[in-house]
Amino acid sequence: MNDWSAPGRATTTVADSEIAIDIRGLSLTYQTADTPVLALSDVNLSIRRGEFVSFIGPSGCGKTTLMRIIADLVSPTSGSVTVNGISPEAARLKRAYGYVFQAPALYAWRNVVRNVMLPLEIIGMSAEKSSERAKKYLAMVGLTGFERKFPWQLSGGMQQRVSLARSLAFEPALLLMDEPFGALDEITRDHLNEQLLRLWEQTRKTVIFVTHSISEAVFLSNRIVVMSPRPGRILEIIDNALPPGRGLDIRETPAFLDVAHRVRVALRAGHSYDD
């Protein structure tokens, strides 16, 4: 059963306005050539505003698919999803979220600042204002001075930071991040994790973060949603009570290792390594 409850949640009802994302009885079936594949089965999940939630699980567990459903890039077969109380499609049309993909997906013919300005141009913001806004977020991801460079002149880590700045630029309250640092080396990844955490602490956006790194999930999130494949489902939702203002060193503390251990045990329970 995917019935879960956060501490205290059973007794106090959470006001609807505090719910960012509500998923009930969600399933998705892909029709392949020979057999239908159950990509997600009976997923129930509720995310409050301002939470940092990680989806973790092995390949094929449906974590990216679940996020794509929230973003209205894929439609579920059954069940209901609301984003800020409205359907994912309505939320997308209202530009309720910023999406960071696995790859930077920068446009090669635009320099860095114009890549960040892209969403602002689409929502019709004036050139002057959007350029100012783009520079602000480039500064936030530590890329001041690189505005006029083109994507091919940047390292992979820098490109992914541009992509992060681009998703932040139109200041969505919800940030969907699909293994954004998966392709980066560990040193760059640590650095960006720290930056992302500081950013979240400053802005208190709702963040959903897909990863298959246990330490990344534990370091960043309030809650960790452990998923398992065949069929894609939620195994367990682990609360992470590590204090705010975490530094990278926290990863060597017993409290951190304890949470990481619980995640690992939950993953193993899904028999995800057996076949």
Next chain:
Amino acid sequence: MTTDAATLPARVAIGHKGGFVYRFAPIAAVVVFLLVCWYALAVWLNAPLVIDQHTRDDTSWTARDLVVGTWSMERPVLPAPHQIAENLRETVFNTPIDSKRSLVYHAGVTVSATLLGFVFGSLLGILLAVGIVHLAALDRSLLPWIIASQAVPILAIAPMVVVVLGNLGLDGLLPKAIISMYLCFFPVTIGMVKGLRSPDPLQLDLMRTYSASQAQTFRKLRWPAATAFLFTSLKVAIATSLVGAIVGELPTGAQAGLGARLLSGSYYGQTVQIWSALVMASLLGLGLVFLVGMAERLVLRSQGAPP
């Protein structure tokens, strides 16, 4: 060691990338080789005519007479390069441009048809590609016809176009431009369909997350992504457009244009005139492709392409 030290600077000078010698020495070598072959071929092909002439005149001849004779005939089977050069010099520089004997005049006529056909063809090609990429119905209905259109030999179509348009009272530039257009829209359509479809799924998903309109997706993603494909196609298109214009000049018995020069040259056995028109057409083709290439470099540079 000493030999190394002595040869090293010379090797650096020759092997320096981007240096004059490095870039042009291989090309020059090929040109020299071709010229030698050409002169030899001229002797071989023209010799029977020269020998015939000497036999008829009943004069004796030496090997030297033979070679000089084969390189200076009025109507050779294969004119020697210097004869073509001389004819080009005469008809390009020493003839008033408005004269019917000026090769510049004829080239101008052909180039104007080429350019008009190129503009029409490129616009048509782009329009078709935009339609094919955005409408599934056009993709299935139009593409097979577009491919079939190029399977019909242009030599069969050109006279029909000229005759039909002639009946409608249209002659001169337009029929030739239409034949050019018919040839050159094809590479543009094919290249642009590929280019407009070149954005990867993530880049398209990104536009969807912004709930961008189809017009915005086209303007900010598909079109810029297709630029490189467009210019590659345009370089092919301008070369075929020139071919189309020349072919369009053949069936009319046109009075002007490089095609007309080729035709009248072959009527009267003026091989030197044919060859100089041919050389002129090649130079024009190179020049036009070069110009498109320059435009390509400018545009791609503005898109931040690595130099």
